[in-house]
Amino acid sequence: MTEPSSKAEIPSDLSAWWMPFTANRQFKGAPRLLVSAKDMHYTSHDGRQILDGSAGLWCVNAGHCREPIVKAIQEQAATLDFGPAFQMGHPKAFEAASRIAALAPGDLDHVFFSNSGSEAVDTALKIAIAYHRARGDAGRTRLIGRERGYHGVGFGGISVGGLSNNRRSFGPLLPGVDHLPHTHDPKNAFSKGQPKHGEELADGLERIVATHDASTIAAVIVEPIAGSTGVLIPPVGYLQRLRSLCDKHGILLIFDEVITGFGRLGAPFAASYFGVQPDMITAAKGLTSGTVPMGATIVRKGVHDTFMQGPAAAIELFHGYTYSAHPLACAAALATLDVYRDEGLFENAKKLSPAWEEAVHGLRGAPNVVDLRNLGLVAGVELAPRDGAPGARGYEVFVRCYQEGLLVRVTGDIIALSPPLIVNQAQITEMFGILRRAIDSVS
Numbered sequence: 001m002t003e004p005s006s007k008a009e010i011p012s013d014l015s016a017w018w019m020p021f022t023a024n025r026q027f028k029g030a031p032r033l034l035v036s037a038k039d040m041h042y043t044s045h046d047g048r049q050i051l052d053g054s055a056g057l058w059c060v061n062a063g064h065c066r067e068p069i070v071k072a073i074q075e076q077a078a079t080l081d082f083g084p085a086f087q088m089g090h091p092k093a094f095e096a097a098s099r100i101a102a103l104a105p106g107d108l109d110h111v112f113f114s115n116s117g118s119e120a121v122d123t124a125l126k127i128a129i130a131y132h133r134a135r136g137d138a139g140r141t142r143l144i145g146r147e148r149g150y151h152g153v154g155f156g157g158i159s160v161g162g163l164s165n166n167r168r169s170f171g172p173l174l175p176g177v178d179h180l181p182h183t184h185d186p187k188n189a190f191s192k193g194q195p196k197h198g199e200e201l202a203d204g205l206e207r208i209v210a211t212h213d214a215s216t217i218a219a220v221i222v223e224p225i226a227g228s229t230g231v232l233i234p235p236v237g238y239l240q241r242l243r244s245l246c247d248k249h250g251i252l253l254i255f256d257e258v259i260t261g262f263g264r265l266g267a268p269f270a271a272s273y274f275g276v277q278p279d280m281i282t283a284a285k286g287l288t289s290g291t292v293p294m295g296a297t298i299v300r301k302g303v304h305d306t307f308m309q310g311p312a313a314a315i316e317l318f319h320g321y322t323y324s325a326h327p328l329a330c331a332a333a334l335a336t337l338d339v340y341r342d343e344g345l346f347e348n349a350k351k352l353s354p355a356w357e358e359a360v361h362g363l364r365g366a367p368n369v370v371d372l373r374n375l376g377l378v379a380g381v382e383l384a385p386r387d388g389a390p391g392a393r394g395y396e397v398f399v400r401c402y403q404e405g406l407l408v409r410v411t412g413d414i415i416a417l418s419p420p421l422i423v424n425q426a427q428i429t430e431m432f433g434i435l436r437r438a439i440d441s442v443s
Contacts, residue, residue, distance in 0.1 A: 059285035117258030146335025200234030230414030231380025262286030265376030266350025
């Protein structure tokens with residue numbers, strides 16, 4: 001643990017920043033400010049050490065302010081601060097793409113860079129539609145998401161996403177979108193690892209095909225683990241069955257691995273962990289351990305090669321971002337991948353998974369706990385909502401944890417945990433001790 005720093009003053013004016021996914025008025029009445037971080041801990045504005053139980057926002061997989069990553073960013077900023085990615089390139093972009101492709105399973109060997117998970121998702125959806133058009137099947141434009149899914153905040157991502165709060169304020173969204181049923185089944189409550197019931201929920205795709213016809217459907221996108229909705233673990237056989245149905249109907253399968261990518265389950269990707277080969281993977285967060293914004297859409301060879309036709313001087317895909325493959329992001333990604341490899345962090349996550357599972361399920365019987373879910377180094381602790389005040393109990397537990405020195409994520413009445421992969425057994429014990437006390441103290 002780092003030594004506490006001196007206290008920092010709260011800015012006198014908090015009004016100008018319109019904070020994302022935050023109750024702004026509530027927060028600004030009692031702000032929680034982080035002023036520094038190192039390894040497994042933040043330092044709060046009042047000088048307290050806060051154990052990071054959520055890897056920042058599911059992203060700081062290598063831990064905070066890691067020297068090799070910081071140094072790589074500093075050196076890159078002093079060498080090449082920016083280089084255009086349209087009709088130009090720089091060496092680290094190609095190196096980073098090669099390193100990512102080498103980690104991805106099967107023939108997922110081409111990488112399109114963006115700046116966030118939201119952009120990676122919109123990129124994948126556009127590639128899916130353009131792919132079918134390029135192969136002469138322009139009628140395949142329909143996109144299929146899943147209830148309770150989260151795929152970022154672009155119009156494509158919220159259209160295929162299934163979180164009502166993210167959708168209701170923004171009109172009809174994209175046309176031609178449908179949704180699979182979610183995988184949350186109450187009879188799987190308190191499952192350890194993958195729940196046994198629910199493989200057949202993948203057959204929801206057959207009902208959608210019967211309604212719209214497969215010839216209209218471009219792609220299905222799902223999170224292998226639905227994270228932002230409260231950690232929904234896929235039932236045994238579900239992802240495999242979904243892959244089989246997509247193959248049957250000529251539909252592309254996209255895994256949104258913005259959360260599960262880069263070691264969260266003890267493997268480079270959830271696709272590797274589950275042994276299921278998607279046609280595309282979207283990634284971000286852990287790619288740079290949260291240090292510099294970066295997203296990536298990883299594409300199978302056959303999908304990529306379909307675009308590589310016509311005159312060699314023709315642009316194959318009219319899509320991209322000013323900051324695609326930004327030099328600082330590429331430097332951060334390469335250094336982060338080195339840390340994962342050199343310190344064996346994916347292996348550490350795999351090794352600690354049984355102890356993590358035991359700690360998670362040690363909360364069974366705690367007041368108001370109605371379900372516990374876990375896989376790898378991720379957990380969801382679901383609390384019973386208060387009558388007439390859904391989300392209030394979860395928020396109070398979140399605040400109490402912060403006051404006691406632990407940062408967790410809260411979504412409604414579900415507490416989510418996903419620590420940096422450098423976590424150790426003692427820190428897991430500390431984490432769940434604080435969480436248990438917070439749950440006990442909130443009625």
